[in-house]
Amino acid sequence: MTKIPAHIAIIMDGNGRWAKEKGKMRYEGHLAGVKKVRDIAIHASDMGVRYLTLYAFSTENWKRPQEEVDYIMSLPKIFFASYLKELMDNDIKVTMLGKMEKIPKVASEIFKEAIAKTKDNKGMVLSFAVNYGSHDEIVTACKEYAQDVKNGRSNDLTVDEFSRYLYTRDMPDVDLMIRTSHELRLSNFLLWQIAYSELIFLDRYWPDMQDSDLDDCINEYNMRQRRFGGLDEG
Ligand code: FPP
Numbered sequence: 001m002t003k004i005p006a007h008i009a010i011i012m013d014g015n016g017r018w019a020k021e022k023g024k025m026r027y028e029g030h031l032a033g034v035k036k037v038r039d040i041a042i043h044a045s046d047m048g049v050r051y052l053t054l055y056a057f058s059t060e061n062w063k064r065p066q067e068e069v070d071y072i073m074s075l076p077k078i079f080f081a082s083y084l085k086e087l088m089d090n091d092i093k094v095t096m097l098g099k100m101e102k103i104p105k106v107a108s109e110i111f112k113e114a115i116a117k118t119k120d121n122k123g124m125v126l127s128f129a130v131n132y133g134s135h136d137e138i139v140t141a142c143k144e145y146a147q148d149v150k151n152g153r154s155n156d157l158t159v160d161e162f163s164r165y166l167y168t169r170d171m172p173d174v175d176l177m178i179r180t181s182h183e184l185r186l187s188n189f190l191l192w193q194i195a196y197s198e199l200i201f202l203d204r205y206w207p208d209m210q211d212s213d214l215d216d217c218i219n220e221y222n223m224r225q226r227r228f229g230g231l232d233e234g
Contacts, residue, residue, distance in 0.1 A: 002218065002219070002222055003221070003222055004047055004048045004049055004218060005049065005175035005176040005198075005218065005221055006049070006050045006051060006172050006175055007049075007050065007051040007052075007053065007171060007172050007173065007174045007175050007176075008044060008049050008051070008052050008053070008174070008175065008176045008177075008178065008217075009052075009053040009054075009055070009174045009176070009177045009178070009189065009190050009193070009194070009197070010040070010052070010053070010054050010055065010177075010178045010179070010180070011055045011177070011178070011179040011180070011183075011186070011187060011189055012033055012036070012037070012054055012055060012056070012180060012206040013179055013180050013181040013183055013205070013206060014029075014180050014181030014183075014204070014205030014206050014207070014208075015029035015030045015032065015033040015205065015206055015207060016029050017029075017181060017205055018032065018205035018206070018207045018208060019032075021205075026068060027068070027071045029205075029207060030071060030072055030075060031075075031078070032207035033075075033206050033207050034075050034078055034079050034082075035207075036206055036207050036209055037054060037079060038079070038082070038083045038086065039211065040052075040209060040211070040214060041054075041087070041092065041124070041126050042086065042090060043211040043214055044124060044214060045090050045091075045092055045123055045124040045126075046090075047214070047215075047218065049124055050124060050125065050172075051124065051125045051127065051171050051172065052124055052125070052126050052127070053097065053127040053128075053129060053168075053171075053174070053190065054126070054127070054128055054129065055129045055132065055187070055189050056072075056075075056128045056129060056130050057072055057073075057098075057129070057130045057131055057132070058129075058131075058132060058133055058187060058188060058189070059098075059099070059131055059132065059133030059135075059136050059188070060133065060187075060188065062102075062131075070104075073103070073104045073106055073107040074106060074107075075107075076107045076110045076111055076114075076128075076130075077106065077107070077110050080110055080113070080114045084114055084117065084118075087114075087118060087121075087126065088117070088118065088121070090123055090124075091121045091122055091123030091124075092118060092121055092123050092124050092125075092126050093118045093119065093120075093121040093122070093123065093124070093125045093126065094111070094114045094115050094117075094118045094126050094127075094128070095115060095125055095126070095127045095128075096111050096115065096127065096128050096129075096130055097127055097128070097129045097130075097132050097137075097167035097168065098129055098130045098131040098132035098167065099131050099132075099136065099140070100131070102131050103130055103131050107130065111128070111130070125171065127171075129167075129189065129190075132167070132189070133188045134188045134189060134190060134191035134192060135188060135191075137166055137167055137192070138166070138191075138192060140165075141162065141165035141166050142165075144165050145157065145162070145165055163192070166192060166193070168190070168193050171193075173193045173194070173195065173196065173197070174190055174193045174194045174197040175197060175198065175221070176197060176198050176200065176217065176218075176221045177189075177190070177194050177197045177198070177199050177200070178200045178201075178202060178214075178217050179199075179200075179201050179202070180202045180204055180205060180206040180208075180209055181202070181203075181204070181205045181206065182201055182202065182203045183201070184201055196226065196228050196229075198220075198221050198224045198226065200217050200220055200221070202217070
């Protein structure tokens with residue numbers, strides 16, 4: 001029987017190269033990427049994935065030209081205007097990971113609205129990492145913990161307790177991490193949460209990812225032996 005990973009995380013890479021190869025503008029690659037978010041989210045939900053976490057904008061992506069940053073920040077509006085109803089129909093709950101303060105209102109307000117509208121949904125949790133970076137997440141968690149200790153919390157911190165200070169506090173660790181466009185790096189994404197994830201690097205650019213690629217990744221995941229540092233079972 002196929003085991004469906006409870007938590008899949010995806011680094012959606014290659015929008016720019018996809019556009020360039022087609023003689024299009026970079027923004028057209030991002031726009032194609034938005035449609036792909038819809039397709040892969042619905043397919044993952046149909047497959048029974050419980051958590052799908054997508055890297056939409058990193059703490060380092062602010063270094064891109066302002067025009068591109070502005071365009072990427074307009075994508076949530078396009079995405080939810082087009083697909084919120086479908087997310088509702090599929091009982092999908094939207095959440096966000098990352099530092100909200102710096103995100104332009106045009107994006108943060110839309111996300112807040114989508115989060116509020118889907119908060120009672122019981123299906124897959126679809127999380128967007130926006131202004132997210134693992135280093136920042138871990139440092140922020142450490143600061144909050146230090147503050148709690150100052151306020152009287154005991155300082156015998158455990159791994160599980162520390163996890164509760166991260167943006168992913170309500171989620172299981174990532175089972176399967178996928179990166180498109182065959183870049184072999186993790187780019188500061190969920191570094192704590194992928195300690196024992198299976199990693200798959202796909203050759204395709206994000207806008208070209210197909211439902212069948214997700215199926216292939218899940219099949220590949222099923223062929224991996226996860227030992228979590230222990231020995232093979234049986
Ligand atoms: C990486 O490709 C992609 C991004 C930085 C943006 C990803 C965003 C989306 C796919 C849409 C997000 C949707 C919502 C609803 C927030 P790249 O531009 O780095 O590609 P390149 O490496 O080929 O240049």
